[in-house]
Every structure is written in C-alpha cells, then in structure tokens.
Amino acid sequence: MGSSPLDELVDAFVNLEEDKVLNLVERLLKEGGDPVDVLEACRSATKIIGERFERGEYFLSELVYAGEIFNRVMEAVLPKVTKEIKPIGTIVLGTVQGDIHDIGKNIFKAFSQAAGFEVIDLGVDVPPERFVEAVIEYKPNIVGMSGLLTLAIESMKKTVEVLKSAGLRDKIKIIIGGGRVDENAKQYVEADEWADQATIGVRKCRELISVMA
C-alpha cells in the first residue's frame, strides 16, 4: 500500500475512528514526528469532512464528533509544539448578548482552529463592549458573531455599531453565523459575510483573509 502514517491519520480522522486517530497521533509524536505535520493532517481531514457535510454525506452528528476528536488531538499535540506556529489568521468569536446557544459556535471554533486559525473564544452572551475590548487586545482579522435566536440579530447589529463607534470596524472583517442568519440579516447587521453552517463559515473566513492579504 505504501501509505504513510500521516495519510493513515487523515483517513482515520475522515472516517471518524477516534481511537485509531488518537493512537496514530500518539505513535507519530512518540516516534519524533513533527507536531506541525500532525496538525496539518488534521487540517486536511477536517477540510474533507466539511466538504462531505456540504455535499450532504455527513450530518451535524459527524461534525460534532469530528470537533470532539480534533479537540482531543489538540490536547495531545499542543504540549509537544516547541516552535511557534503562525496561524493563518485570528478570529475573535462569541455568541452575542442575550443568546446563550453554543453548539454551532463550538463546531465552528473546532473547524476554524483545524483550518489553522487562532480563535479567541469569548463564550456566550457576550456584550458588545467585550467584543471591542477583545478586538483591541488581540487585533484579530475577523470577528465572528454567533446566535440562534432571532433577538441575536439585533445584538449583532448593536455590536457592529459599537465596533464602528470605537473606530475598529475598518480594521476587521465581520462574519455572522447561526441557524437563522441569511443574506438579509447580513445586510441589516452590516456584516461582511454570513453562514448558517459551521463549515461554510470556515470556508468564508478563509476567503475573507485571502482578500485581506
């Protein structure tokens, strides 16, 4: 066959074989493999998983599990990382004020981390001022605002306004996400992008930073 352990890792991850993935990661790291290669393999795998999801072959049940597997891989890999890994971009992420739903946000977080983004997760029910502070502190490329409730749309709009009056709007791209956001909501909120599925959100974030670069 001749497939490398890294190829095997990608395959196992795409097929959501948790134990096999973790065993392979452990073996690779023990044998002196580069943690960055492991992360790269996971990145490829989650990209394929995202594509399968968008084609309707995978469902949310698979995304949730993939996110969980990725988190466990990170737990194993991060302590071994000695040199600094330069992220492809930074995202400040949170569920907006008044809304405490986090399933979509957490899937998006895992998949965007897997894609190579650094993610600053502000949690749920995040007031606009907290987004402003985080933008000043972390200087992200992108601000991701998540929310499931219809009232979240109002909170998103308010957050964008507060970012504007803080003079930060031009320094960042804004993406909104959640089951009920759409093109209308994007325009109303004055965001740059929207996504109603986590994997689409990650793809759009990649597009946003490539435009910025």
Next chain:
Amino acid sequence: MSKMPEELIREKSERLSRVMELKEPDRVPLSFASCFGEFMARYSGITVDDFLFNYDKTRESAVKFASDFLHDMLVLAPGAEGFIFSVAFSNHPDIAPLVRFLTGPMHDILNDKYTRWPGRELLHNIPFQFIGGEFMSLSEYDDLIEDPVEFIIKTVLPRTCGTLEAPGSQQAMAALVRLGMESLKFGSFLGALGADLARVGYPSLPITFAYCPLDFIGDFLRKPTGALIDVRRVPDKVKSACEALIKPILNVALALKPAGANLAFIPLHLNEYLAPKLYNEFYWPYLKRVIVELYNNGIKSFVFFEGYHDAHLETILELPRGWGIAYFEKTDIRKAKKVLEGHSCVMGGLPIPLMVSGTPEKIEEYVRNLLKDVMSGGGFILAPGVAEIPGETPIENMRAIIKAVEKHGRY
C-alpha cells in the same frame, strides 16, 4: 353574520378530525402555537414577563389573540421544556402531566439550571431560553439504565435544581410543596384558558405528551452534543438507556388517557443532527415504539420534526397509517406531503422569514401556490414552521395568512 361559539367549535373540530383521518375537510385548517408568547404579549399590550409569569394576563392575552386572529387550532403552553419533571413523577399519574411544562413561577420555585427567564437571568421582556446542560456523567449510564426514575429523582434533580440540591432538607421539601401548589395553579389556568377559548369558538385539544428517548438524554442529561458523542463512544449503553426510558415516557403520556387525551405531542430535537445510519439505530426505533405503543392505546401522536427532516422522511411510513400529525419545520413540505400522502397528516408550510419580513401580497401568493400543491386529498394543516409566532411578525402579515387560507384553502 357571525357564528355562535358552539357552531364554530363544531366546525373546527370536524375540520381537524377530518384531516387527522386523512380526508378532505371543508377548508384547510390553520394552526397557531406559542410557548414564548412574544407576539401575543406585544399584540395585547402586556410584557413578555407578564405573559410568562401572570396566568390571568396570559389568559386575557390569548383570548384577545384568538378572537382577533381567527384560526382553527391554538396550542398554547406558556412554559419551557420540562419533560424531565414529568418523568420524575411518571409513577404518579395525578402529578406527571401537571409538571410537563416548566413555567416561569415553577422556575422561581425550583431555581433550575435548564432555563433562563426574563427579569431573572435575562433582561425584561424577552422570551425564556432553554439551555440544558450536562447533568449526568458518562459513567452514570448504568444508573440511568437500572432505574431511570430513581436516578432522576435522587441524582439528577438535586444537580439541576438549586432548591432541591439537598434532598430531604427543609428547603427541598418546601420547594416540592410549592411546586405542587404551583402546578395546581397551572392546571386550573389551563382549564380556565380552555373555557375562555371555548367561549370564543375554539375546541380544546385533548392533548398529552411524550418524548423521544435519545432527545431526553440530550436535552436533560448529557447536552445534545454529549448525546451525539455518546452514541459513538458507548453505543450499547445509549441503546439500553433509550430502552429503559420508554416505559416512564409512556407512563407520562398515558397519565391523561383516563381524562380523554387522545393526541400526544412529541417535540423532536436531535432528528436533524443525525445521519440516517445513526438515526435508524439510536433514535427512530425507540421513538417508533413510543408512537406505536400510544397508537395501540388509542392515542395518536403529534410529532414536531425540528429542522430538516428530509433525510428521514421515508421512515415515517413505517408507522401505522393514520398514526397522527407530522409537523415539519424546514423540511420541504411539498415533498413531505407527497411522500406521506394517504398515510400521515402533514402540518407546517409557513416559513418564519416569510412571516416576519414578507409582505401581505407575498404571503397570499405563497399560500395560494403552496395550497395548490399540497391541499388535495386532505390531511394537511397549515401552520408556521415553528410552534411559535415570532414577536416581530407584522399584524398585517398575520391577517394575510388567515385571509389567504380562507380564500385559497376551500375544498
């Protein structure tokens, strides 16, 4: 010439029973439902807090809504998902149905962690939120399997309800007495509301409640994402737990049978998350057993298929013909009607974004086109895609829906 309430009730009951029997009624029935009460509160000039915490105002608000927006079936429950409390009391049929909904006042008494409420954990005048949480560890599946009711009473409720954290304490005993008093109040509110609505021409629905076992695990014990991961890590335990939950769930649903209940509402949650393979292994077999068992007991089911159910539509055909109402949120309703024609009563069809941001003209056009495709043969109820009227729905859009059904929904 306006009709007498008795006549309206007869008309609406006949309309609903005909669609349930998969026949053509005189007109497509229109149904509205609400738990949050945002629209009703706004329309009747009260706050959402009042709608959720002051039963007298809830009644007034509901009656005003029902009188001004004429429709056929109103499902109103000003409370959050509280099925775990029913399961906790599932061996006590006099109590189980009364604690099915976790109302605002019950939240104040129990101090539960499942929900957040306006004027408490949330700002005023916004609807409550159900947040759930992880209240059972992976290693406790065995306890759940062994005796779900005991495990919930002794282990889960003390974790989920602040005032029940020390079982047997003065605080916990007092909380249970208060819950009893409050649930009676809620029960008499529901009775009075039924009578109010009858006076304005609405039949009362002989409704009871059931649940899908895996949703029970996701909503009340392990979080939805936890349940999704558990089906991978401990598949056999999840199956045994689902099996063990069937009996208490049926006990809850059957508690209202002696009172004449013949329709069990079952809200689904994880259905759209699950790939067909998982759905058919961990979700559907147990849900199907609940529905069939109730059907054999003379109780039809009224299932809300949350989100997109397109991938699992065909499985519904495994149920006995005329098993009940399949209420869809985002599923392609035309396809659903086609697949389930002559087998299930199909409900839904009004997209929430259309209700909120459409115009009356667009709504009429939409309803006309939709009904043209789905009304023939009967067995169809028009309703918003979720069991809620969004607070910001324009009044003229509500009127447009009612007018359009009247105009285009006659057989």
